[in-house]
Amino acid sequence: MALGNRKGTNAKLRSAAFKRVRADHSAELAGDYVEMIADLIDDHGEARCTDIAMRLGVANATVVKTLKRLTDQGLVTQEPYRAIFLTGEGWKLAEDGKRKHQIVEQFLLALGVPADTAKIDAEGIEHHVSADTLKAMAKFVSRNPFHSR
Amino acid sequence: MALGNRKGTNAKLRSAAFKRVRADHSAELAGDYVEMIADLIDDHGEARCTDIAMRLGVANATVVKTLKRLTDQGLVTQEPYRAIFLTGEGWKLAEDGKRKHQIVEQFLLALGVPADTAKIDAEGIEHHVSADTLKAMAKFVSRNPFHSR
DNA sequence: TAGAAAGTTTAGCATAGGCTAACTTATATG
DNA sequence: CATATAAGTTAGCCTATGCTAAACTTTCTA
Ligand SMILES: [Mn+2]
Ligand SMILES: [Mn+2]
Ligand SMILES: [Mn+2]
Ligand SMILES: [Mn+2]
Numbered sequence: 001m002a003l004g005n006r007k008g009t010n011a012k013l014r015s016a017a018f019k020r021v022r023a024d025h026s027a028e029l030a031g032d033y034v035e036m037i038a039d040l041i042d043d044h045g046e047a048r049c050t051d052i053a054m055r056l057g058v059a060n061a062t063v064v065k066t067l068k069r070l071t072d073q074g075l076v077t078q079e080p081y082r083a084i085f086l087t088g089e090g091w092k093l094a095e096d097g098k099r100k101h102q103i104v105e106q107f108l109l110a111l112g113v114p115a116d117t118a119k120i121d122a123e124g125i126e127h128h129v130s131a132d133t134l135k136a137m138a139k140f141v142s143r144n145p146f147h148s149r
Numbered sequence: 150m151a152l153g154n155r156k157g158t159n160a161k162l163r164s165a166a167f168k169r170v171r172a173d174h175s176a177e178l179a180g181d182y183v184e185m186i187a188d189l190i191d192d193h194g195e196a197r198c199t200d201i202a203m204r205l206g207v208a209n210a211t212v213v214k215t216l217k218r219l220t221d222q223g224l225v226t227q228e229p230y231r232a233i234f235l236t237g238e239g240w241k242l243a244e245d246g247k248r249k250h251q252i253v254e255q256f257l258l259a260l261g262v263p264a265d266t267a268k269i270d271a272e273g274i275e276h277h278v279s280a281d282t283l284k285a286m287a288k289f290v291s292r293n294p295f296h297s298r
Numbered sequence: 299t300a301g302a303a304a305g306t307t308t309a310g311c312a313t314a315g316g317c318t319a320a321c322t323t324a325t326a327t328g
Numbered sequence: 329c330a331t332a333t334a335a336g337t338t339a340g341c342c343t344a345t346g347c348t349a350a351a352c353t354t355t356c357t358a
Contacts, residue, residue: 018181061307111282123277124170129270207315208318210317
């Protein structure tokens with residue numbers, strides 16, 4: 001019953017894949033927020049709602065609501081009408097996310113994708129890259145120093 | 150004002166990236182559904198709610214609700230208590246999606262990612278790959294015939 | 299330092315995409 | 329052919345993510 005077995009295995013793998021995608025998407029917004037907040041703090045000394053809203057391309061109120069969730073999740077701290085800070089956990093998540101994002105974007109560049117496109121595609125792809133794939137991408141980058149065209 | 154200009158350009162590119170990700174996610178579920186329905190019809194002669202639900206790892210009622218949206222979007226046709234069919238537009242979307250999915254998965258394999266991981270990661274990545282990136286991936290696959298390990 | 303401008307928050311709304319439980323219809327089997 | 333089982337549907341609930349408009353606070357500036 002090798003064939004039946006393969007079928008069963010495939011079925012499980014298939015639904016596992018979709019479950020992973022849904023889990024990735026659940027984590028995605030939090031990852032993008034903390035990464036952006038970390039960048040804003042590094043670049044400007046502080047992170048404000050308006051900047052986040054502008055960079056994400058969403059309304060201010062949307063950012064406020066999301067930050068409340070992130071605060072509940074222990075990633076962010078804030079006081080009314082003040083700038084936003086990251087907790088220890090928030091910083092860690094931001095660092096991990098930045099590293100992954102970096103590798104994915106460098107990888108796309110090394111593959112020969114135009115710079116603007118690489119930036120855009122990396123923003124979505126980064127959240128679906130497993131440890132194995134990230135390792136393979138990093139290896140490729142180190143073996144293929146970036147050459148334009 | 151080259152620097153100011155670069156900043157403005159980056160800001161626009163950044164928010165464009167997030168907007169693209171949100172658009173990709175809006176289109177994602179429809180793409181996965183029609184692809185799966187096409188596969189079911191090819192393999193079993195028909196596509197039923199239960200099969201879709203099982204393969205996606207969601208409840209039956211979720212599938213029913215989603216199919217209603219897809220019907221409204223003109224991708225799917227159905228009659229009560231009967232199997233599901235694709236419209237012309239649905240088939241086209243399914244074909245395009247399958248092709249893209251195929252390339253992404255083959256690409257990950259060619260990169261050296263383990264088969265199960267490639268399958269899983271491809272399910273998410275496929276929706277964030279632009280035409281440029283897809284072309285680069287296809288080229289890489291054709292130049293790097295799959296070698297395990 | 300008073301008032302205007304800028305930024306933040308709240309309230310209220312909408313849609314997508316999940317779930318369970320209860321009900322209805324179709325199909326398979328004795 | 330009658331009924332048990334399988335499949336599909338409906339209702340009602342929930343959370344995440346968006347939006348606009350209005351209210352409130354802080355900050356800048358004349
Ligand atoms: Mn991202
Ligand atoms: Mn995604
Ligand atoms: Mn697919
Ligand atoms: Mn997919």
